[in-house]
Every structure is written in structure tokens, then in C-alpha cells.
Amino acid sequence: MFEVELRCIECGKRFDLRDHYLCDRCQGILEVQYDYSSLEGKPAEQVVPAPAAGIWRYQSLLPVRSLSSVVSLYEGGTPLIHARNLGRAIGHDCLYCKDETRNPSGAFKDRPVSVGVSKAVELGFDTVTTASSGNGAASLSIYAAKAGLRCIVFVPEKTPIAKVAHAVTAGATVVRVKGDYSNSYALAKAASARYRWMNITTTFLNPYTLEGDKTVAFELYHQLDGGAPDWIIVPTGAGPLLYGIYKGFEELRRLGLLSKAPRMAAVQAEGCQPIVRAFENSRPVAAWEAVHTVASAIADPLRGYEKDGDLVVRTIRKSNGKAVSASDGQIIESVKELGEREGIFVEPAAAASLSALKKLLKEGSIRDKEKVVCLLTGHGLKDPQSAIKAMEIPQVEPGLEGLEKLDLGNR
Numbered sequence: 001m002f003e004v005e006l007r008c009i010e011c012g013k014r015f016d017l018r019d020h021y022l023c024d025r026c027q028g029i030l031e032v033q034y035d036y037s038s039l040e041g042k043p044a045e046q047v048v049p050a051p052a053a054g055i056w057r058y059q060s061l062l063p064v065r066s067l068s069s070v071v072s073l074y075e076g077g078t079p080l081i082h083a084r085n086l087g088r089a090i091g092h093d094c095l096y097c098k099d100e101t102r103n104p105s106g107a108f109k110d111r112p113v114s115v116g117v118s119k120a121v122e123l124g125f126d127t128v129t130t131a132s133s134g135n136g137a138a139s140l141s142i143y144a145a146k147a148g149l150r151c152i153v154f155v156p157e158k159t160p161i162a163k164v165a166h167a168v169t170a171g172a173t174v175v176r177v178k179g180d181y182s183n184s185y186a187l188a189k190a191a192s193a194r195y196r197w198m199n200i201t202t203t204f205l206n207p208y209t210l211e212g213d214k215t216v217a218f219e220l221y222h223q224l225d226g227g228a229p230d231w232i233i234v235p236t237g238a239g240p241l242l243y244g245i246y247k248g249f250e251e252l253r254r255l256g257l258l259s260k261a262p263r264m265a266a267v268q269a270e271g272c273q274p275i276v277r278a279f280e281n282s283r284p285v286a287a288w289e290a291v292h293t294v295a296s297a298i299a300d301p302l303r304g305y306e307k308d309g310d311l312v313v314r315t316i317r318k319s320n321g322k323a324v325s326a327s328d329g330q331i332i333e334s335v336k337e338l339g340e341r342e343g344i345f346v347e348p349a350a351a352a353s354l355s356a357l358k359k360l361l362k363e364g365s366i367r368d369k370e371k372v373v374c375l376l377t378g379h380g381l382k383d384p385q386s387a388i389k390a391m392e393i394p395q396v397e398p399g400l401e402g403l404e405k406l407d408l409g410n411r
Contacts, residue, residue: 008031054076071146086354090361092372112211128150137174151172153175155174163383204240217246224371233353233375234353237299238300262373263319269293272292272298285308285310288302294328348386
């Protein structure tokens with residue numbers, strides 16, 4: 001590295017690279033200094049590398065022909081984190097987290113929505129719509145704003161307010177629909193047919209949005225040095241993300257870049273698990289009767305489009321994968337573990353992937369040396385209330401006397 005010292009910007013006093021704050025001579029601000037002479041003459045790509053291009057670097061495998069139609073907010077290019085602390089805690093060293101919270105709206109939905117809105121522009125639509133449990137609504141609203149399109153979103157009545165606020169501030173018309181997600185899905189489908197809006201609901205309804213999901217596979221291929229993990233665990237509502245990722249790896253295999261695709265594991269909340277139930281019982285998917293879960297982002301009963309779930313079950317079986325559920329208590333505990341062990345704040349639905357991993361390890365489905373990727377699908381600020389309910393936050397009077405009662409100074 002080329003950093004050499006700290007220097008006061010006021011008086012010029014120099015300090016070593018330790019835990020100094022303000023200048024002890026004049027209270028001036030300290031600034032890091034570098035050995036610039038050793039960097040002179042080096043190629044620009046070594047000194048200031050270009051940022052990743054996101055999902056549109058894969059345009060040859062995406063369904064938008066004209067670059068002029070592309071609507072992008074630099075989605076994709078999210079990090080793959082080797083979760084060593086968490087791996088040690090649960091006894092699995094080969095654990096990686098694909099952190100989709102880094103997308104522009106804070107969720108993986110930006111991948112399919114960018115492709116869907118770009119196709120809407122290419123096809124000449126002036127209005128886009130979606131049914132969403134919240135993340136898709138927030139995502140579509142910002143991409144529609146970027147494209148200059150009118151945006152109308154349908155969300156369940158109990159959608160977390162943070163997701164609604166994101167959509168509203170981006171200029172979308174938000175319509176709350178009584179009941180669960182399937183009611184919103186049906187209304188968005190009927191409205192788009194009546195008024196000729198482009199329906200960008202990110203289930204399997206729109207064939208273009210699914211193509212954005214598969215870019216996760218392409219990125220993992222690069223991030224794993226031209227390989228694939230043994231397992232990918234995906235929080236699952238209707239399941240297009242799981243199917244899309246598997247499709248991406250199958251395309252890589254078809255192109256001769258891989259010998260096999262990874263095994264896919266779907267995780268659903270115990271309070272809404274139509275795909276898990278069908279997988280376990282070897283029966284067609286039936287709509288879930290009554291939704292009760294803290295993981296609102298995957299609370300999809302699949303009522304009226306059960307065949308989406310059937311496709312996901314077939315994909316899981318084709319990959320020799322698994323479908324498991326997690327309780328709300330297990331999911332919230334995983335939210336805490338990801339934060340405490342790896343410093344990653346996710347919403348409950350995203351943390352379900354860790355809950356599933358622990359279950360699959362315990363039952364022996366995942367072996368010790370197998371490389372596992374957990375998809376972290378949405379940021380914790382999407383639904384902070386769900387996490388905060390399970391946490392204790394102390395309050396003290398100002399001054400050290402009040403702080404002493406917490407005994408923070410002792411270890």
C-alpha cells in the first residue's frame with residue numbers, strides 16, 4: 001500500500017498511521033498522505049480501476065436489442081462475501097453471501113426491473129405497472145422515473161411503510177390492495193390488460209424480467225474464478241430468482257464454460273410455504289390458505305398462478321436441490337447473526353437463506369467442504385421494524401454515571 005502518514009491540514013504536523021484524531025498541536029483535521037511518486041507512471045487501470053459495468057455487460061444474453069433503450073442505474077456487480085466469521089460460528093467454512101442489498105433500490109429486484117423497463121422503452125410503452133410485496137414496487141418506481149415513464153404499483157395493504165415511501169417519493173402511484181399479495185397480482189394483471197400498461201410484475205408473468213435474474217449466475221461465475229458453487233440458497237416467493245439463476249448457469253454450461261450447474265435450495269417462511277409443501281409431498285403446488293409471516297418479501301400464496309410454483313419445484317428437482325422452510329423466530333435470529341458476525345443488515349426474507357443453510361447442514365444435505373452461496377436479497381432498511389422488535393436498546397441519562405450501570409467498560 002502507498003499510504004505513509006497522517007498530516008494536519010492546518011499546521012502541517014505529521015503523525016504515524018495509528019489511532020490519532022484531531023491534531024494535538026492546533027486541533028486541526030488530519031488527512032491521510034500517500035507516496036504519490038511511487039504511483040507516477042503506472043497505468044490508469046492499476047491506480048484507479050474502472051468500476052464494474054453491472055448487468056448490461058451481458059447484453060448479448062439479455063433481450064434488449066438497442067443500447068439506446070437501456071434504462072440502468074448501475075444495478076448488479078454486487079459483492080460475493082466470504083462469510084468467514086459466520087462460517088466459523090455455524091461450522092461451515094465454505095460459506096459465501098451474495099449481497100444484493102448493494103443494488104440501487106437495496107434489493108435484487110433491480111436486475112429484472114432494469115431489463116423489464118428497458119424492454120418497455122424499446123416497445124414504446126408510456127406506462128408500467130407491477131404487483132409487489134414492496135421491493136419490486138420500490139425498484140420499478142425508480143427505473144420508471146429514470147426512463148420518464150408513468151408508474152402504477154399495487155401492493156398488499158400490510159406492505160412495510162419504508163418500501164411504500166420509496167415508491168411514492170420516486171413519483172409512482174401506489175395502490176394498496178386489501179388482502180395478500182395474490183390479490184395485488186390479480187388486480188395488476190387485470191388493469192394492465194384493460195389499459196395497455198406494460199406489466200413488469202417480477203414473477204413469471206413477464207418473460208423479460210426473468211432474464212435480469214440470471215445475471216446473478218454470470219457474476220458468480222466470474223467471482224468464483226470461472227466456476228460455480230455447490231449450492232445456492234434462495235429466499236423464494238413465486239421463485240423467478242431461483243429459476244433465473246439456474247437458467248443462467250445452464251446457459252454457461254450450454255456455452256461450454258461449465259460442466260454442471262449448482263444445486264438449488266429454495267427457502268420459504270413457515271407461514272407461507274406452498275412450494276415447500278408441494279416439494280415435500282410430491283404433489284402439484286396448491287395456493288397457501290392464510291399468510292402469516294414476518295418475511296413479507298417472500299409471502300406469496302401463489303393463488304391463481306400455482307403453475308409458477310410447479311416450475312420452481314421442477315427446477316429444484318432437476319438440480320438435485322431442496323426446498324425447506326424457516327420459522328419467523330429462526331429468520332429474525334438470522335437477521336441478528338448476519339449483522340453481528342458479518343456487519344450485513346438484511347430484511348427478514350433475505351435472512352431466511354441463512355436459516356435454511358443451518359437446517360440443511362443439520363440434516364446432512366450439505367456436506368462440510370461444499371461451497372455454499374446464500375442470496376441476501378434485500379436491505380434491512382426495507383423493513384427495520386420487524387428486526388427492531390426483537391432487539392433491546394438501552395437508554396441512559398447523559399454522562400458517565402448513567403453509562404456505568406451498563407457495565408460497558410468491562411470485558
